[in-house]
């Protein structure tokens with residue numbers, strides 16, 4: 274989709290630091306919701322104990338980013354040292370050139386020679402309430418054995434292996450076992466269909482599929498093996514030679530197994546060797562491919578390599594989350610997403626942390642499940658997504674109040690811009706006004722955090738991801754690729770290569786160059802696809818995908834800002850805003866709104882919400898339509914899909930709905946919208 278942006282694209286928004294909103298002279302009536310004057314510095318106690326507390330790190334890293342990253346790489350175990358820190362032949366980068374290491378050895382072997390060997394590496398909580406703890410020694414042993422089993426099935430360095438599992442320890446074991454023998458894993462989220470699985474298997478040319486009979490979700494079994502069988506039926510994945518099946522959900526005797534192709538995980542382990550030596554890997558050998566859907570076209574196989582990826586995953590885990598040996602760290606992301614790769618598996622295990630892993634839904638058996646888990650295990654660092662936070666807001670605070678959350682000391686957010694009111698709610702009700710919040714902007718493509726506060730140094734503002742991580746050169750530019758002055762908005766770009774960056778799109782380097790590096794001609798800027806604005810303090814405010822920006826009567830308006838103005842109203846839990854074609858204005862603002870539990874959806878409320886937006890942002894942003902909806906269409910990773918809402922509002926046939934978590938939501942909305950117009 275072509276972004277509908279005017280030349281000289283800027284967001285006509287303004288902020289003041291004095292606390293009084295002032296409309297920008299050239300755009301009467303628009304006052305930004307970004308007029309955020311609340312500032313939350315870390316407590317002195319937090320700063321004193323923080324892993325990093327010297328603000329000088331920013332300048333030092335900016336002065337010599339390669340030296341900064343080399344220092345972090347030095348914290349890994351290398352089999353042989355690198356010759357060159359970074360080779361940059363735009364748009365291709367190599368990091369730690371010539372260095373040799375093994376990722377699984379860095380996540381496991383180096384911890385089992387110290388007292389850490391008896392420390393919990395993974396604490397697993399199954400949805401039905403079962404639990405399992407694997408120490409570093411346990412995890413090391415299981416990875417060794419499964420790596421041996423993989424070799425026994427003929428898997429060698431460079432082969433691709435597709436992993437299609439629920440959130441169970443075997444997912445991490447399988448990833449680490451691939452890394453141990455140099456196989457390239459490609460994890461497919463367990464909520465994807467057989468069709469999506471087939472497409473990814475065939476694009477990657479995987480020789481092996483690892484799945485489970487099923488996983489638990491809201492009290493039901495998600496039948497993964499059945500979906501896998503559908504994907505493989507009629508020889509439609511010709512490269513797959515073997516399938517390994519974890520017995521998670523039921524009686525193995527009831528699972529149809531294809532002879533000579535399907536093998537039970539536990540049976541393979543019985544015959545596998547006890548030890549498998551880590552393969553010597555080049556820093557630039559591939560570690561994994563992860564498919565990301567994007568708004569159009571077939572999924573892109575994002576390729577990550579070894580040395581640089583792990584360096585940045587480790588650095589960001591230790592500094593962004595301030596992880597300590599005694600923390601219990603819980604990232605709620607599924608391993609099917611990049612967040613699960615970098616911040617459930619690789620970053621925290623490289624750091625020797627204790628990682629909590631939960632299999633199921635946040636509202637099963639009750640809406641307090643997350644809080645119950647935090648209390649049960651004394652979770653101290655908690656990392657989740659705005660979509661989850663807005664669901665908790667909608668459900669009400671009584672579910673949290675039943676539990677002791679005092680073990681928490683730091684909170685994180687990722688996946689979408691976090692609306693300032695959702696941020697405040699998180700701060701107040703989850704953090705007890707006592708935990709720094711790290712809002713982390715990054716992408717599958719970037720591999721690790723790129724813009725995020727360092728919690729011991731940076732005072733946070735609700736809704737801002739604050740500053741680029743040290744060593745990261747982020748900027749906001751106009752159509753021509755020129756930096757926009759403070760206060761202005763534009764395109765978010767990265768000016769310098771970074772260790773965890775994607776190296777290419779699997780088997781489509783042309784698409785890699787076109788998608789990420791061609792927008793600003795030969796300026797060699799990485800274009801992230803997001804709009805952003807930088808305030809007078811240099812803080813970044815992410816404004817959503819540029820494809821979603823609205824153009825109303827000549828003004829670029831960020832969907833994110835109108836959504837945040839709606840969420841600011843006490844009756845609203847969540848909102849999705851789009852621009853629909855309008856004869857006079859070009860586009861008119863249309864809003865889909867989910868109200869909080871117990872609030873009535875009346876036309877008076879709709880009127881009140883329109884006025885609320887007009888008051889907060891200016892009349893130009895006043896929605897023409899408000900449609901109440903119990904649910905909003907979201908991707909399976911929880912991001913609002915505005916493209917489909919535009920189709921609905923403009924009466925078009927719905928575009929591709931295959932990445933939706935629940936296609937019935939959008940069909941229902943379409944019907945409702947059409948009848949509300951008539």
Ligand code: 6R9
Nearest residue numbers: 687688689690712713714715716717803815
């Ligand atoms: C990690 C992840 C990437 C896109 C990204 C942006 C949005 C992620 C965000 C955020 C604002 C944040 N995004 N984190 N927007 N603030 N803290 O989500 O990767 O699934 O590839 O999505 O998500 O639009 O471009 P991925």
